[in-house]
Amino acid sequence: MGKGRVETLYFALRQMSVNFSLRPGERLNEVALARQLGASRTPLREALNRLAAEGFIDFEPGRGFICRKLSVREVDDLYQMRIALEIYALRLVVANAADDALGEIAGFLDRTREGESGGWTLEDVVAFDEYFHETLAALAGNKELSSTLKNINARIRFFRWVDMEERRPRTQHEHREILEAVIARDGELAVELMERHIDRRSSQIADALKECYAKLFLDGDFTEPSFIEEVSI
Amino acid sequence: MGKGRVETLYFALRQMSVNFSLRPGERLNEVALARQLGASRTPLREALNRLAAEGFIDFEPGRGFICRKLSVREVDDLYQMRIALEIYALRLVVANAADDALGEIAGFLDRTREGESGGWTLEDVVAFDEYFHETLAALAGNKELSSTLKNINARIRFFRWVDMEERRPRTQHEHREILEAVIARDGELAVELMERHIDRRSSQIADALKECYAKLFLDGDFTEPSFIEEVSI
DNA sequence: GTATTCTATACTGTATACAGTACGAAATAC
DNA sequence: GTATTTCGTACTGTATACAGTATAGAATAC
Incomplete structure (x- = not known):
């Protein structure tokens, strides 16, 4: 079954939103975007509407679609969501997951270990990180939870x-x-370790975001960092 | 500021999805729907795309938009999500919420008490129930969590x-x-009560869903209950 | 009577045209 | 020089037309 044109646009735009190829706060020119992506405005707008519903881009009636801003508040909230969902999932996993499945994850951690030889790029490591958390949570067997978690991870990537x-x-x-606590079926320890592992101070988030926009504007046209919201907490 | 045409359609369709004015599993005829809602297909489809992204309706490429089915699995998953989110929110509320805010909720519970006199309709009671949970969770101060919770509540209404x-x-x-445990700042008790309060057995859910579709098809044209998924667990 | 192929219809998917409006730039007033 | 209004441009928001495809029904074969 063909995946559908809107679906393709959706993923392309999602990717652009995730790595901020679109500048934060910038209004999206639909005609230009459509031409750039080789599509027409109608399916483009349909994809944009989906992304807006999921929080990947903003929409203001009468003004159009706008790239989301880097917001401390938002990242903060999403990290809390991660804690809420992953901790609950973890309890279920400790109670119900098969040893085999946990063994698979242990194997994954072994294969991706960073030894003297293993030269992983930063992208690799981030991908491994997401994969570990998502795979572990998936063992809880809750589809809604898993897809929500994946969305969150994409938004904070x-x-x-x-x-x-x-x-x-x-x-x-x-x-x-964390994994060893799960394998030992020590729910309380696993949860405690996971919470500490995910938790971030707002000040840490603010610092990292500053670095983010510095990176974004490193090459050339630094204009106005008005797209970063709530730098102060 | 005008709310925008798509926004209006969005809420109308969301309402239709919530109370299943659209029959589960039924393909939506865009031309008919558009005429019925007094709009054109383009903004209609934009609204439908948003709803699909949020899980209020399904979409199959090449076949169009389809009313979601009554799924035990989905309701089950969403109830787990509620537990995960509300419990985490509750811990934050116990730790941080102002006494005033909690007092307001206590007042709300008083005003909506069902005495000998107070004759609330079922709709009222369901609305009060949602309001209690959403207002309490909102005191955690996490916008993402609150809006996710509201979506879930609409989907399981x-x-x-x-x-x-x-x-x-x-x-x-x-x-x-629950509220009294929060006011007494007894986090563990509050969490335990809340979890027990929300929790449902899959068998309960299956029974209730059977009743749901019985209700939906009571008046007249009972055709085929093929829209209910996974009746057996 | 049942299964299969063909055909007509109706619906989705997309492009495009047009209307209305937000936005910025130029011009004028002060 | 600064503020304000006017005007032109360009973009969004929506309707609509057209193309392609899924679907149901009729016709035919077995």
């Missing part, structure tokens, strides 16, 4: 990309600890 | 409407107990 630079050394060890 | 017939007597008392 730009942040993770900066955050990971600092946390990279710790991440691996923490993942292993 | 048809179910609540049946479920409440049975739970009506208990509900009020349980809400009061």
Whole structure:
């Protein structure tokens, strides 16, 4: 079955939103975007409407579609959502998951370990990080929860990309600890470790976001960082 | 500022999806729907795309938009999501909420108490139930969490409407107990009460859904209950 | 009578045209 | 020089036309 034109546009635009190829706060020119993506305005707008419903872009009636801004508040809220969902999922996983499935994840952690040889790029590490959390949560067997979590992860990926630079050394060890607590069926420990692993201070988020927009505007046309909201907390 | 045409269509269609004025599993005829709602197909489809992204209706490429089916699995998953989100929110509320705000909710529970005199309709009671949960969770101050919760509540409203017939007597008392635990800042108790209050067995859900579609097809044209998925668990 | 192919219809998917409006730039007043 | 109004442009919002395809019904074969 063909995936459908709107679907294709949806994923292309989603990708653009995720890595901010579109500048934050910028109004999207539908005609230009449509031509750039080789489509017409109608299916483009349908894809944009879906993305707006999922929080990947903003929409203002009469003004059109606008690239979301880098908001401390939003990242903060999404990290809390992660904690809420992942912790609940984790309890279910500890109670119900098969040992086999947990063993698979352990194998994944082994294969992606960063030894003296293993030279992973930052993108790799971020992808592994997401994969670990999503796969573990998926063992809870709740589709709605899993898809919500995936959406959240996509929306905070730009942040993770900066955050990971600092946390990279710790991440691996923490993942292993969490998984071992799950395998030992120690729910309380697993939950406690997971919460500490995910938790971020608002100040950390603000710092990372500053770095984010610095990165975004490094090459050339630095205009006005008016697209970053609530830098102060 | 005018709310925009698509926005209006969005809410009208959302309402239709919530109370299943559209029959589950039924393909939506865009031309007919557009005429019925006094709009053109283009904005209609934009609204439908948003609703599809939020899970209020389904979409199959090449076949068009389809009213979601009554699914035990989905209701089950959404109830788990409620537990995950509301419990996490509750911990934040216990830790941070102002006494004033909690007092307001207590006042709301008083005003909506079902005395010998107070004759509330089932719709009223369901609305009060949603309001209690959403208002309490909102005190956690997380916009993403609140809006996700509201979406979930809209998606399970048809179910609540049946479920409440049975739970009506208990509900009020349980809400009061939960709130009192929060006011007493007893987080563990509040969480335990809330989890028990929300939790449903899959078998309960299946029974209620059967009643749901019985209700939907009571007047006249009973055709084929093929729109109910996974009646057996 | 049942299954299968063909055909007509009706619906979705997309392009495009047009209307209305927001926005920016130029011009004028002060 | 600064503020304000006017005007032109360009973009969004919506209707509509057309093309392609899924679907149902009729006709035919078995």
